[in-house]
Amino acid sequence: MFNCKIYHTECNQEGTLDNILHNKNYKTLKEISSELGLTYQQVADLSSRKQLKKYQEFKYFPKIEIKRIKKQSL
Numbered sequence: 001m002f003n004c005k006i007y008h009t010e011c012n013q014e015g016t017l018d019n020i021l022h023n024k025n026y027k028t029l030k031e032i033s034s035e036l037g038l039t040y041q042q043v044a045d046l047s048s049r050k051q052l053k054k055y056q057e058f059k060y061f062p063k064i065e066i067k068r069i070k071k072q073s074l
Helices: 029-036 040-047
Strands: 002-012 015-026 063-068
Touching: 002 029, 015 029, 029 040, 040 063
Parallel strands: none
Antiparallel strands: 002 015, 002 063
């Protein structure tokens, strides 16, 4: 299970505000890639804990976080 959150952080006089564009849980990375119109490899790169990719450093690139949701034991 994975959570995919897409947001843009906006700075104003009151501080910072996250404008959430998408926040949904998915069973697989393949489902995320289909929903977002990205390749599986792009989604896998986003879900890895590697350094930010160069294209993610643009000023207006939305932040995309894909986190694995750990199964809770019963």
